[in-house]
Amino acid sequence: MSEYDDVQMEYILELYRNPRNKGTIENPDITHQEGNPSCGDEIRIDVKLDGDRIGEIKFSGKGCAISQAAASILTEMVKGKTLEEVKKLTKEDMLKAIGVPLSPIRLKCGLLALKVLKAGLYGIKGWPGEEE
């Protein structure tokens, strides 16, 4: 079973073709864009805060079905969460939220959005959990 399983693919494809929270925010409190230099995928995330919570959140950019679907999933997931809560999100949380098991070569695609969000919010560089 993998991301190319027919049923699984249905789900990814649906989000790829009709992503939630796609777009940009005017005068965002936080905006950050980053890419994956080895493949050229790029994601930008704009956030408008509501106190210490994620108020509005939008993503834009380009990339494969998995990176785009993951960005859609992530933005849905963090909406309304506190910055503290978002900071605690791990690589594993993200992968679980994607639901579809990713083959190792696609992990970066699935994690790009989380990487961008964390870099934007806290200046954390590198893939989550990769730094030690």
Added chain:
Amino acid sequence: MSEYDDVQMEYILELYRNPRNKGTIENPDITHQEGNPSCGDEIRIDVKLDGDRIGEIKFSGKGCAISQAAASILTEMVKGKTLEEVKKLTKEDMLKAIGVPLSPIRLKCGLLALKVLKAGLYGIKGWPGEEE
């Protein structure tokens, strides 16, 4: 049998300790100095021509027993020869003249003097026979 054979060594040692044609020439027609960068040995050869023949020839410099003995042998050998004759001298001629069989690692020592002489006389660079 090698250059470290007792009897062979006698011959090399004798030339090392009492080389022929050691020294320099004032106002030489040709003077050339070159080293072996990997080991630091250096030989200079001065030549005074007699028409198109080697008139006087002297060598100076520093190096191991084999390189010094070889320089002594070479200078003896070419004295009075025409430039054409010297040009034809091969690697093999030189090794034959040394007489003592050299192990492969010592070939450069044995051939340094010939290399310097040829470079001085004709601007031939590189070890004799090595260029193709």
Added chain:
Amino acid sequence: MKVEEIRKDFPIFQQQVNGHPLVYLDNAATTQRPRQVVEAVMRFYQDANANVHRSVHTMSYRATELYEGARKKIASFINASSWREIVWVRGATEGLNLLAYSLGLYHLREGDEIVLTVMEHHSNMVPWQRIAQLKNLRIVYAGVTPEGRLDIEDLKAKISSRTRLISVIHASNVLGVVNPVGEIAQLARDAGAIFIVDAAQSAPHMPIDVEAMGCDFLVASGHKMLGPTGIGFLYGRRERLEAMEPFQSGGDMIEHVTLEGATWNELPWKFEAGTPNIAGAIGLGAAVDYINNVGLTDMLEHEKELRRYAVERIRELGGVDIYTPDGDDVLGIVSFNIHGIHPHDVAGYLDQCGIEVRSGHHCTQPLMECLRIENAVRASFYLYNTKEEVDRLVEALARVKKLFRV
């Protein structure tokens, strides 16, 4: 050419990848190595392992003989007039950086112009951009034609009285086209410019004759031609190398060092600072032997045939853009996109089927921009690939189209 016999020399083809026999079609990135190459490396470590040039002992002598012997193989492989014209480098990238630094820092002057093409690999673009910035040089780029070939008329127009250097990719790693380097060499000579050829994609696949080509410098990577990683070569015309300042400095490349300064060793060692990749050079020598045994001309025919077949079958799928032009001047590379599917998704799906292709910008972002794409899928062939493998590729592409409903 007996492909089945050849495949036996590559133990990697006994592998399964994701449950399928490996179909390796990423040869333009790096090739596989036959056991003859791996064994040459092992033999060196076991029989002759020592440092080269420096030590007066038998082990070092053996290492030096093997190492310099490999250099001679390269020299005759590209028909250089002497082994002294071959400098070992890590790969094409280091070769080009060597040239950019040595020529740029010491031999080019403010206002001098460098002519490149928009189809260069980043390795033949960024080093020049950086040196141009340091030294106030100007870079101009020749474009590509709509069908994906170098625009030679544009290149001619870009040459001016200030042109000091022209550096051109021999075969494009994306388009597969072979550029007319002989003609460009003549243009360079007429302009009094140095001419550099990036042969990273050509040397592994077609006969190269630097004398006939008339280039001043040429670079290639061993790992793209059956050799080990970490080794490649720079060819330089002797007079050019003699006149040039060294790049890196340190052990081996010096003649004499004092606290005040240093003088340089003879060619080619003047350009080889520090302990080199000895095992790598010996392995690359073995790779060249292997290629010579098979025969480059046969290899080339085989790879072109695979490309023609692949292009034809991929085109039949419909809904694809193929960037590789047709023609006899195109090597065994096909770059394409399927409408509506991101190339990573294509490559990821193929990988699940055991088929390894490359997706991405292929280190040619400016060319991608020219083609008005971000990235592409690339299948690239070598001597060990077969028509059956192309069939497996095409069948998988048909399936991924179905999966993505395009």
Added chain:
Amino acid sequence: MKVEEIRKDFPIFQQQVNGHPLVYLDNAATTQRPRQVVEAVMRFYQDANANVHRSVHTMSYRATELYEGARKKIASFINASSWREIVWVRGATEGLNLLAYSLGLYHLREGDEIVLTVMEHHSNMVPWQRIAQLKNLRIVYAGVTPEGRLDIEDLKAKISSRTRLISVIHASNVLGVVNPVGEIAQLARDAGAIFIVDAAQSAPHMPIDVEAMGCDFLVASGHKMLGPTGIGFLYGRRERLEAMEPFQSGGDMIEHVTLEGATWNELPWKFEAGTPNIAGAIGLGAAVDYINNVGLTDMLEHEKELRRYAVERIRELGGVDIYTPDGDDVLGIVSFNIHGIHPHDVAGYLDQCGIEVRSGHHCTQPLMECLRIENAVRASFYLYNTKEEVDRLVEALARVKKLFRV
């Protein structure tokens, strides 16, 4: 430490050289490789051979995992705080050239001073001389004491308000002495200078802790520590690497490229242009595993013991000059000359007896000048050497003295 067990891992010791069992005492030039290292390289070529980072396929993923995994081994081997501080290079020489070019061209200014020592290897001297000439920098050298140690008082005196960079050999490849790099690091910090350590001769033989040492950069060569040829590493403190311009440029080290210019990838890839020596890096990772298994502290004790024994026995021969000082700060190296015999003749004779030592200037001509010699014989020990081998060395030295009647 079980030397007999260790020797079984090194197939090369089954060799005869010139009719005698090999005694390899040229370890400061390059070491032998255990089968574990050669096998790691072979396994890579057979199971995971692909290019790193670039391709979305399983082979490339495996290659990248192995390659980046090896980097992490190096990071923990020298106690770097992150694997991002480890840059793969060809060896110590390339590491030092990288620093000389990147710091010299982009970060140092006319009139800035660089402090070196007269005991540097050419690799830590010539690159600075060349960049100093290009940029009008000044180099000053700290001397050595009569007994063959770094003159630390002289070094202090050479530091001025213009000192921007201090680069020092950690352990001398001729004298064997370990320099007080912790103390020098403090001097550098006080002076606000960048501090570079050439660990080519120390990293293979003694524990290194870059955090405790307090250096900004450190370089070493894999082939001197059981690893393959063509690979080594540069450690750089993260803030320093972040602030620094790249050295070579091309594929992999970029973030985005246009015809106008480029931006850089994250650490450490910003400093790694082009396809790296993937197999080499993986092999060096295996070498570090091997060293960790044996234990550096035990190795060091063993090598020092061999040195003490060798020095004692060579001294007994009489008519010798030994340049290596005595003391616990001296590694397993002994450099010497026999009165009246040229070192090449000594080395040549030893080679006839199957004993491989180095003779020459050891890429340290300025140090040789200090010692008032042209060259010397050097025996250098490693974990697999034995007292019996030292005995064979000494017996052969006695014979060559007889032969030369000295």
